[in-house]
Amino acid sequence: MIEVENLTKIYGKRTAIESVTFEARAGRVTGLLGPNGAGKSTTMRILLGLDRATSGRASVLGSEYRSLRRPLTRVGAQFDGSGAHRGRTARAHLRWMAASNGISPARIPETLQLVGLSDVADRRVGTFSLGMGQRLGIAAALLGDPEVVILDEPMNGLDPEGIRWIRDLARSLAGSGRTVLISSHLMGEMQSMADDLVVMARGTVIRAGAAPSLVAEYDSLEHAYFAWTQGRAEHAAGGAA
Numbered sequence: 001m002i003e004v005e006n007l008t009k010i011y012g013k014r015t016a017i018e019s020v021t022f023e024a025r026a027g028r029v030t031g032l033l034g035p036n037g038a039g040k041s042t043t044m045r046i047l048l049g050l051d052r053a054t055s056g057r058a059s060v061l062g063s064e065y066r067s068l069r070r071p072l073t074r075v076g077a078q079f080d081g082s083g084a085h086r087g088r089t090a091r092a093h094l095r096w097m098a099a100s101n102g103i104s105p106a107r108i109p110e111t112l113q114l115v116g117l118s119d120v121a122d123r124r125v126g127t128f129s130l131g132m133g134q135r136l137g138i139a140a141a142l143l144g145d146p147e148v149v150i151l152d153e154p155m156n157g158l159d160p161e162g163i164r165w166i167r168d169l170a171r172s173l174a175g176s177g178r179t180v181l182i183s184s185h186l187m188g189e190m191q192s193m194a195d196d197l198v199v200m201a202r203g204t205v206i207r208a209g210a211a212p213s214l215v216a217e218y219d220s221l222e223h224a225y226f227a228w229t230q231g232r233a234e235h236a237a238g239g240a241a
């Protein structure tokens with residue numbers, strides 16, 4: 001369970017997010033959507049204790065992330081690719097993460113298998129494709145077998161097979177009772193993956209709720225998304241002057 005309540009973050013004179021409120025529930029995939037600059041990453045960073053809120057509250061499993069004990073066994077997050085050192089192998093990266101978080105080494109081969117990296121586990125991360133790097137980031141998120149999984153643009157750089165894999169993974173994580181929060185710009189994928197949606201624009205939540213009812217009056221999530229966010233992107237799309 002993720003609860004975000006009246007969350008506001010101000011950087012200098014810039015309000016990145018304002019009074020953001022939503023929940024992501026256990027057993028469901030919650031899709032976080034919004035144009036560039038909407039505040040999705042800021043919200044996720046605060047949820048993960050990587051940044052402090054100016055005001056408001058963000059809790060995971062009933063506590064602030066920073067106060068969770070052995071957080072990687074409670075909350076797994078993939079943010080900005082894998083974050084692994086380029087000179088390390090995938091296995092060594094996971095070994096280091098497991099050792100520094102009290103996670104059983106037995107989880108390393110299991111997780112490598114789960115993300116499809118067993119065959120390249122002993123290659124240096126610097127030789128990985130974008131998609132392999134994404135898979136390693138997801139492996140790190142799942143290593144501690146957490147109850148809450150947060151994925152920021154996990155489909156970036158993945159081929160169609162990889163995208164389908166993420167969709168199935170998200171569904172199976174939610175199917176086993178986990179809370180899954182995913183941000184993405186891929187509307188077709190979000191439509192087939194998300195039970196609930198949180199749509200942000202210019203730092204605020206403009207729609208939140210069960211995906212089927214939010215999208216009901218539109219042909220697709222993509223149509224709905226454009227109707228909701230029209231004129232609310234931080235930067236207007238370039239056109240002829």
Ligand SMILES: Nc1ncnc2c1ncn2[C@@H]1O[C@H](COP(=O)(O)OP(=O)(O)OP(=O)(O)O)[C@@H](O)[C@H]1O
Nearest residue numbers: 011014015016034035036037038039040041042043
């Ligand atoms: N460290 C920072 N200092 C100043 N402004 C920031 C900082 N981080 C984010 N912002 C601003 O806060 C707003 C929200 O940015 P954020 O990265 O959270 O959006 P986003 O929805 O994740 O966008 P994207 O889809 O491009 O990743 C933007 O206007 C951004 O410029």
